[in-house]
Amino acid sequence: MESRVSPQAPGAHLPDHPDFLWRNPEPKGSYDVVIIGGGGHGLATAHYLVKNHGITNVAVLEKGWLAGGNMARNTTLIRSNYLWDESAAIYEHSLKLWEGLEDDLGYPIMFSQRGVLNLAHSLQDVRDSVRRVEANVLNGIDAEWLEPDEVKKLCPIVNISPDVRYPVIGGTLQRRGGIAKHDYVAWAFARKADEMGVDLIQNCEVSGFDLDGDRVRGVHTNRGLIAANKVALCAAGHSTVLADMIGLDLPIQSHPLQALVSELLEPVLNCVVMSNAVHVYVSQAHKGELVLGAGIDPYNSYAQRGSPHVIESQLAAACELFPIFSRAHVLRTWAGIVDVSPDASPILGLTPIENLFINCGWGTGGFKATPGAGWLYAHTIAHGEPHPLNLPFALDRFASGALIDEHGAAGVAH
Ligand SMILES: Cc1cc2nc3c(=O)[nH]c(=O)nc-3n(C[C@H](O)[C@H](O)[C@H](O)COP(=O)(O)OP(=O)(O)OC[C@H]3O[C@@H](n4cnc5c(N)ncnc54)[C@H](O)[C@@H]3O)c2cc1C
Numbered sequence: 001m002e003s004r005v006s007p008q009a010p011g012a013h014l015p016d017h018p019d020f021l022w023r024n025p026e027p028k029g030s031y032d033v034v035i036i037g038g039g040g041h042g043l044a045t046a047h048y049l050v051k052n053h054g055i056t057n058v059a060v061l062e063k064g065w066l067a068g069g070n071m072a073r074n075t076t077l078i079r080s081n082y083l084w085d086e087s088a089a090i091y092e093h094s095l096k097l098w099e100g101l102e103d104d105l106g107y108p109i110m111f112s113q114r115g116v117l118n119l120a121h122s123l124q125d126v127r128d129s130v131r132r133v134e135a136n137v138l139n140g141i142d143a144e145w146l147e148p149d150e151v152k153k154l155c156p157i158v159n160i161s162p163d164v165r166y167p168v169i170g171g172t173l174q175r176r177g178g179i180a181k182h183d184y185v186a187w188a189f190a191r192k193a194d195e196m197g198v199d200l201i202q203n204c205e206v207s208g209f210d211l212d213g214d215r216v217r218g219v220h221t222n223r224g225l226i227a228a229n230k231v232a233l234c235a236a237g238h239s240t241v242l243a244d245m246i247g248l249d250l251p252i253q254s255h256p257l258q259a260l261v262s263e264l265l266e267p268v269l270n271c272v273v274m275s276n277a278v279h280v281y282v283s284q285a286h287k288g289e290l291v292l293g294a295g296i297d298p299y300n301s302y303a304q305r306g307s308p309h310v311i312e313s314q315l316a317a318a319c320e321l322f323p324i325f326s327r328a329h330v331l332r333t334w335a336g337i338v339d340v341s342p343d344a345s346p347i348l349g350l351t352p353i354e355n356l357f358i359n360c361g362w363g364t365g366g367f368k369a370t371p372g373a374g375w376l377y378a379h380t381i382a383h384g385e386p387h388p389l390n391l392p393f394a395l396d397r398f399a400s401g402a403l404i405d406e407h408g409a410a411g412v413a414h
Pocket of ligand 1: 061075076234242258334335
């Protein structure tokens, strides 16, 4: 069956298949590069392998449908205001790519730089936030500290009353942060990669690896053996399942992460607001829904659903910060499975197995990294060695101890 596409996506269909954005090819017997996982990162990697390195004999293998994992389940927040130099550099690289992505892909992705506001509710929040603003500024990343009245001016519906459980005592703002339309982003990358000859193969589950000693030379799938010079893992919440098949022990825990949307509303929220203390973050989608996310469900799971009590506290937090939301109705809730690493930073680079590459551990915050991670992963695969920007994010940092602890900047993450 051919892939379905959104009827709203303008002027972007295949010339000889006006209803479809990409072909639906049968897998070939072999490829130069096989990417496992047709989420945003897998698709972006394919795009940059072609665009930046001229490698076109590439397949993206997806066990379900393209973007059926976290890619089209996330809350689409984009920012680069992380604390440490390594993180600031990798996320800012991605943000700069977002700023030119619509032109690069020739497809509307509704990237909206409406500003991301992180609220502070305690003295410790203030200290951490101001430190992060200063670190960001030193790294050339736009960041501002706002006093409560400035928070209110920027986002009039936030409750800054001192009489609540966690009063707002300030906030940080990254004006270049914002949101994009996640499914359009996936389709844009998919369409472009397909156009350049990449085979996007849906309903193709990888079930094992073909090894020659310590060297990978292909993958076993429900559609047969596919040989590959290089294999790139890009399976987010299922990274450990795949790594287990090849005896690779990853320091990754898979957790459900839930989100929800309200019914469609008139514009009420003009920026993204996040609060680590009450644990909620919210934006208003272009269409009008309030899009809310929370922290992870605290247990391991591969089921794409979560527990109601997490939603309940997320909504309580939202109503505390935005009393006006108590009049809105929840339309639907869902979950994805996120791959959480011990230092809240990703793993992007080589593995101990020759020709096997890894991209995982983005946890609750990998949507914003989609173009940047794809760009760097493509570089790493093409050259057989990491780019300086992803060198610090190697798997062996968990043995060397050179961790990049972003639990603060990734508190509620996203
Ligand atoms: C509710 C929620 C909210 C989020 N909010 C944000 C946010 O606001 N901002 C942000 O930056 N990030 C956010 N994230 C995180 C972000 O979505 C992920 O970090 C990112 O999408 C991961 O990369 P991906 O898109 O490639 O993953 P995925 O889309 O999950 O892609 C992995 C793919 O691998 C496939 N796969 C798995 N196993 C196999 C196999 N054996 N064979 C073949 N294919 C396989 C899966 O089916 C899946 O399609 C959120 C995540 C969730 C769940």
